[in-house]
Amino acid sequence: MSHPANAALFLKDQSRAKWHDETLWIVRQKRDLTIHQIPEWEQLRDLASQIKEHTLSKLDFYLEELERNATANGIKVHWAENAAEHNEIIGRIIDEKNCTAIVKSKSILTEECHLNPFLEAKGIEVVDTDLGERIIQFLKQPPSHIVMPAIHLKKSDISDIFHEKLQTEKGNIDPVYLTQAARLHLREKFLQAKVAITGVNFGVAETGEFVVCTNEGNADMGVHIADTHIACMGIEKLIPRRKDLGIFLRLLARSATGQSITNYNSHFRSPAPGKELHLILVNNGRTKQLGREKFRNSLKCIRCGACMNTCPIYRRSGGFSYGSTVPGPIGSILSPGIDLKKYSTLPFASTLCGSCSDVCPVKINIHEQLYEWRQEITKAQGTSAKGIAMKLANGLFQSPLAYRLSGKAMRASLKNLPNSVIYNPLNVWGKSRDLPPVPTETFKEWYKKNKK
Amino acid sequence: MQSNIPHIGLFIPCYIDQFYPNVAIATLELLEKLGCKVTYPLGQTCCGQPMANAGFEIETKGTTEKFIKDFAEFDYIVAPSGSCVLHIKEHQPHLKKLAKNQQYVQSKIFELSEFITDVLRIESIEGSFPHKIGFHSSCHGLRGLRLASDTERNDKEYNKVHQLMKELKGMEWVELTRKDECCGFGGTFSVTEEAVSVQMGKDRIADHMDKGVEIIVGGDMSCLMHMQGITIRDKENVQLMHFAEVLNQALS
Numbered sequence: 001m002s003h004p005a006n007a008a009l010f011l012k013d014q015s016r017a018k019w020h021d022e023t024l025w026i027v028r029q030k031r032d033l034t035i036h037q038i039p040e041w042e043q044l045r046d047l048a049s050q051i052k053e054h055t056l057s058k059l060d061f062y063l064e065e066l067e068r069n070a071t072a073n074g075i076k077v078h079w080a081e082n083a084a085e086h087n088e089i090i091g092r093i094i095d096e097k098n099c100t101a102i103v104k105s106k107s108i109l110t111e112e113c114h115l116n117p118f119l120e121a122k123g124i125e126v127v128d129t130d131l132g133e134r135i136i137q138f139l140k141q142p143p144s145h146i147v148m149p150a151i152h153l154k155k156s157d158i159s160d161i162f163h164e165k166l167q168t169e170k171g172n173i174d175p176v177y178l179t180q181a182a183r184l185h186l187r188e189k190f191l192q193a194k195v196a197i198t199g200v201n202f203g204v205a206e207t208g209e210f211v212v213c214t215n216e217g218n219a220d221m222g223v224h225i226a227d228t229h230i231a232c233m234g235i236e237k238l239i240p241r242r243k244d245l246g247i248f249l250r251l252l253a254r255s256a257t258g259q260s261i262t263n264y265n266s267h268f269r270s271p272a273p274g275k276e277l278h279l280i281l282v283n284n285g286r287t288k289q290l291g292r293e294k295f296r297n298s299l300k301c302i303r304c305g306a307c308m309n310t311c312p313i314y315r316r317s318g319g320f321s322y323g324s325t326v327p328g329p330i331g332s333i334l335s336p337g338i339d340l341k342k343y344s345t346l347p348f349a350s351t352l353c354g355s356c357s358d359v360c361p362v363k364i365n366i367h368e369q370l371y372e373w374r375q376e377i378t379k380a381q382g383t384s385a386k387g388i389a390m391k392l393a394n395g396l397f398q399s400p401l402a403y404r405l406s407g408k409a410m411r412a413s414l415k416n417l418p419n420s421v422i423y424n425p426l427n428v429w430g431k432s433r434d435l436p437p438v439p440t441e442t443f444k445e446w447y448k449k450n451k452k
Numbered sequence: 453m454q455s456n457i458p459h460i461g462l463f464i465p466c467y468i469d470q471f472y473p474n475v476a477i478a479t480l481e482l483l484e485k486l487g488c489k490v491t492y493p494l495g496q497t498c499c500g501q502p503m504a505n506a507g508f509e510i511e512t513k514g515t516t517e518k519f520i521k522d523f524a525e526f527d528y529i530v531a532p533s534g535s536c537v538l539h540i541k542e543h544q545p546h547l548k549k550l551a552k553n554q555q556y557v558q559s560k561i562f563e564l565s566e567f568i569t570d571v572l573r574i575e576s577i578e579g580s581f582p583h584k585i586g587f588h589s590s591c592h593g594l595r596g597l598r599l600a601s602d603t604e605r606n607d608k609e610y611n612k613v614h615q616l617m618k619e620l621k622g623m624e625w626v627e628l629t630r631k632d633e634c635c636g637f638g639g640t641f642s643v644t645e646e647a648v649s650v651q652m653g654k655d656r657i658a659d660h661m662d663k664g665v666e667i668i669v670g671g672d673m674s675c676l677m678h679m680q681g682i683t684i685r686d687k688e689n690v691q692l693m694h695f696a697e698v699l700n701q702a703l704s
Binding site: 093310312349357371377435444446 | 464466468469470471472474477480491492494495496497505508509510511512543586591592594596604605606607630631637638639640641642643645646647649650651653677678680681689
């Protein structure tokens with residue numbers, strides 16, 4: 001997995017890449033407009049960050065409080081140490097219900113745990129009911145964005161997919177027409193499913209309830225029709241009190257899409273009579289991340305996706321270039337914690353411009369953590385060509401004479417060598433950029449002559 | 453020299469020394485015109501940022517030690533680069549045996565525009581610069597040193613370079629569509645992620661060109677070097693200048 005190679009491939013289709021960049025930039029602009037209508041925006045970010053900080057510092061305490069209160073409400077609480085346990089718990093419940101088809105509302109956690117292939121291997125039909133998720137499910141693709149999973153596709157792409165899968169008119173790209181076709185198709189799936197799976201945006205320790213935020217209402221449709229609702233929650237999605245939602249719900253939608261609030265913020269507290277409600281609390285590496293001091297507060301993430309929309313690299317390389325469940329800046333600080341080697345290029349897929357940290361509604365210092373991961377990765381890689389170069393550079397900059405001589409040699413060669421030698425294929429800088437014109441003297445030389 | 457005149461240690465980043473001596477000369481002359489006593493310690497080399505950002509902060513101990521020794525004797529350290537100043541402040545490896553001096557250097561180092569506005573307390577520079585300019589806000593200065601408000605946060609709007617330039621006669625400051633997007637330089641990023649880096653640079657330049665900008669002005673030559681590399685290659689009719697050159701020229 002190499003981000004630079006994937007990114008270069010993405011940029012080959014220039015007009016599509018430009019469209020991708022501009023589409024996400026519009027989302028970023030919508031976000032900017034709405035946050036400027038909230039004078040206390042920065043205060044809200046501070047509060048949210050502090051609440052998450054506090055919660056993470058007492059995670060065990062609040063998780064047990066959630067379990068206690070949820071159980072008292074009639075919710076069946078399960079603990080999953082890893083993805084496999086998470087999938088097995090769900091598999092078991094589905095088996096008990098003799099169920100062969102389930103509906104699922106977007107949950108990045110189930111993506112992270114690779115639930116779909118697990119269930120499909122058991123012969124269970126899984127239908128993702130979020131429109132974007134359903135589209136990419138038709139294509140057997142993972143999401144390219146955590147909030148807008150099909151953002152990499154154009155209307156015309158979707159028209160083609162629906163023509164093939166849902167027999168819509170060829171070439172009809174009218175969004176209303178296409179959405180209507182998806183509605184009819186999904187309605188049928190909703191009516192057949194006895195089990196519905198959702199993610200969780202916020203688990204509330206104080207009340208033992210959880211909150212699911214969607215725009216399409218598909219989560220509600222699924223769970224209200226099904227007899228059994230299974231909710232999957234990463235253990236960091238916790239807040240202490242219900243009133244904390246007043247802060248987080250204001251931040252979430254504005255950061256994600258520029259809406260003032262998500263269309264549906266559904267609270268699930270206890271099962272309806274005769275129905276079952278399960279809550280699976282999933283670790284899958286989160287406590288490990290909690291133990292890493294420099295990277296701990298990546299667990300504050302509420303999965304709004306704002307850092308993706310703002311990231312100039314994400315916009316120009318697409319979600320798939322990251323090769324991880326969560327792409328973009330936040331993914332690049334979460335993924336190395338899961339597999340340092342596999343994701344070793346991700347923390348370098350950034351200019352450290354810091355835009356991600358400044359849009360983050362819970363104030364995660366994303367770009368600083370990218371910098372810290374770089375230090376960890378070079379340490380783990382040990383002696384490398386780049387490492388040796390850097391050691392040499394340190395030696396060079398430690399010695400003024402060596403610095404002067406090498407600078408002189410470099411400048412002399414740039415001046416005297418023909419362009420064909422300077423811009424050889426090994427000079428990556430020079431592929432699309434010239435080197436600066438070489439001045440006759442350095443500042444140091446000038447200073448000695450004129451000021452000493 | 454009067455004793456109340458601050459003695460400034462001029463820190464000139466290595467690539468400015470080697471490739472852009474005029475920017476260093478402009479910085480020196482500007483500070484002198486503003487009444488400062490300026491010394492350029494001749495032994496200085498590099499701050500260590502390129503290595504640290506590539507993941508080798510640990511390998512910059514020698515460079516850091518040298519930097520602290522070169523600059524600990526001055527009242528202030530001033531550099532025409534937000535990026536290098538941010539590195540000194542936040543990413544130098546901590547050196548135990550030089551802890552006191554390191555802390556001193558980190559608290560007394562300033563990027564040029566913030567030194568003029570915040571330490572010298574100069575409201576704006578008077579002079580003339582009859583050109584249409586677009587300003588490139590370099591990320592490390594912008595979001596690291598907070599030299600201006602950014603579009604991400606809900607803060608009161610300000611920009612220290614704009615503050616200094618706003619009174620210049622004949623100058624037109626153009627509003628960009630993407631006011632503060634990164635140019636894609638990013639140190640070793642410019643080579644390791646060449647494709648994205650170049651695309652970002654092209655997009656940034658296009659924003660200026662669309663507005664009919666004559667000169668792209670910035671505060672970090674590294675960003676400008678990257679963009680200049682593209683404008684020369686693509687034969688774009690636009691100049692690039694450091695704001696130190698603009699202010700020094702306007703003042704004379």
